[in-house]
Amino acid sequence: MSNKEHFSNRWGIILASLAMAIGAGNLWRFPRLAGQYGGTFIILWIAFLLIWSIPILLAEFSIGKKFKKGVIGSYAEMTGKNYAWIxxxxxxxxxxxxxxxxxxxAWALRYLGLSLSYAFSADNLGEKIATSPEYLxxxxxxxxxxxSSTIILYVITIIVAIWLLSRGIQQGLEKASKILxxxxxxxxxxIATIALNMDGGIKGLEYMFSINTANFSNPRIWLEALSQSAWSTGAGWGLIMTISSxxxxxxxxTLNTFVGAFGNNTASLLAGFAILPSVFALSASSEEAITYLESGNQSLTFTVIPKLFADIPGGAWFSSIFFLALFFAAFSSLLPMIELFTKNLLDLQLSRKVSSIIVAVCCIGFGLPSAFYLDFFNNQDWVWGVGLIISGLAIIFAVLKHGAARFKETFIDRDSDFKVPSMYFVICITLNIFLGAILIYWWMSQDYSKSWFNEEGQWDVTGIYSNASTVTQWAIVILVGIVLNRFLYKNFAKNKL
Known part of the structure; x- marks a missing residue:
């Protein structure tokens, strides 16, 4: 069955691609890493955009464009009936x-509400923190x-997102992306303009782009730069494959991929321009600023940002703008994620209305544990965040199975006026096999994730960051996929073009 829905024009698909790529990670993870490692990190981050992210995104975009199906169907058509499970x-x-x-x-909305409550009242958050240091x-x-408030907002967000997407691609995802x-x-x-005009704000910008050549010998910076590019751009997620369908x-x-990829990096840099100058301007010293920037991702976003803006004139409004931007970033990325689920159901010949109901029930039901327990959220973030590298390697496998040079000529270059050298694509795809393997090994060798067995000597399947938990969840999905492989190929791919 051919896909009758499509974006109205090039800007529609580019904005949808940007909505997919620009997410919460641009606003909270990138500024921390840029502040921690400075210009050294930024140079490597841009390099890995060209080496890892763009080649994989090119492959994903072209596969989705060719087969016009969801990820399961498109991947199975590309690789053959034995690989639908991938x-x-x-x-x-x-x-x-x-x-x-x-x-x-939902978290962003809660903090938007907190910021607005101080913006519209005579109360001062700084005074509240002074009397109750543990308040935030x-x-x-x-x-x-x-x-319960978080859960209600979470459910409302899911319903609104699915309602938007139920209107179809042009009236749903495309229109929402054009606004968001x-x-x-x-x-x-x-935010960046306000931050850069603060006393000391420029110092944060200077620090952000300062290059310490000694840092190039630190392997952690290389891996942080690779992981940030891999996850921030959405390379290997299957999302751009869904959008391009x-x-x-x-x-x-090629043109759409490059515009989307560099647009994502531009959003990250703007977030860095906003956060780093703010941290330096509002900190007592550079050392204190670095301490803030080296805080954990969630801490930096949800406890440090409100504290930073608590005592400055108009700080509550500044904080409100930040959390509104964070909500828009998270919500814009959520839409393509939900559409990925919907598109696979549409491949089963279900109507968009029925698909939307199934998606709503699944998203709300399976998301409730993360909304209720932070430990469960952190476990899922760890397990499937690392899993994205395996997904990236899966895309690379599809390209190599076809032949990288032949794949580029057949799938990528056919309708592209803007082309990159074939040698560039082939070298990057081959190199990424090793980069992906190294990145997985590095993440799974972190001090807090090395555990395979708990103190009682049992398989540590319940550990938040344990390797046992990670591998067990991966194995279950792979095993189910292999068992269902014939069904998946028959119902998502075979004879449905």
Whole structure:
């Protein structure tokens, strides 16, 4: 069955690609890493955009454009009937991320509400923190663990997202992206402008781009740069494959991919321009600023940012703008994630209405544990965050099975006016096999994730960051995919073009 839905024009698909790529990680993870490692990290981050992310995104975009199906169907058509289970793994990996990632939108709304409550009242958050130093930490714990308000906002967000997508591609995802992405960029420019005009703000910008050549010998910086590019751009998620399945037949694969990829990096830099100058301007010393930037991701976003803006004039409004931008970033990424699920159901010949109901039930049901327990959220973030590298390697496998040079000529270059050298694509795809393997090994060798067995000597399947938990969940999905492989190929791929 041919896909009758499509984006109205090139900007529609580009903005949808940006919505997919620009997420919460741009606003909270990139500024921390850029602040921690400075210009050394930024140089490597841009390099890995070209080496890892763009080649994989080119492959994903062209596969989706060619076969016009969801991830399972497109991947099976590309690789053959024996490998539908790999497309299943990519799909489930991204869906598991969808289930917990949607909770971030609710957190952003809770903190937007907190900021606005101080913006519209005579109370001062700085005074509140002075009298109750643990106030923000206590509030964060209440928001992220067992909060009925968080769960209600989470459910509402899912329903609104699915309602938007139920209207179809042009009236749903495309129209939402045309509003969310320009608004997000405007908000980031406003925050950056305010931050850079603070006393000491320029110092943060200078620090962000300072290059310490000695850092190039630190392997951790290389791996952090690779992981940030891999996850921030959405390379290997299957999302761009889903988006491109709605593209027009003559869509330029290479141009769209490059615009989307560099647009994502631009959003990250704007977030860095906003956060780093703010941290330096509002900290007592550079050392204190670095301490803030080296805080954990969630801490930096939900406990440090409100504290930073608590005592400055208009700080509550500044904080409100930041959390509104964070919500837009998280929500814009959530839409393509949900559409990935919907598209696979549409491949089963279900109507969009029925598919939307199934997606709503699954997203709300499987996401509730992450909305209720922060430990469960952190476990899923760890397991499937690392799993995305396996998904990236799966895309590389599909390319190599076809032949990298032949794949580029047949799938990528056919309708592309803008082309990259074939040697560049072939070398990067081959090199990425080793980069992916190294990255997985590195993440699974972290001090807090090395455990395979608990103190009682049992398989540590319940450990938040344990390798046992990670491998067990991966193995279950792979085993189910292999068992269902014939069904998956028959129902998602075979004779349905």
């Amino acid at each position: 497309g299943f793994f990519i799909t489930v990996c991204t869906l598991c991320i969808t289930f917990y990632y949607s909770v971030v939108t 930490e206590t509030y964060w714990n209440s928001v992220s663990n067992g909060s 992405i320009p608004t997000l960029f405007v908000l980031l420019v406003i 709605y593209s027009r037949d003559k869509e330029d694969v």
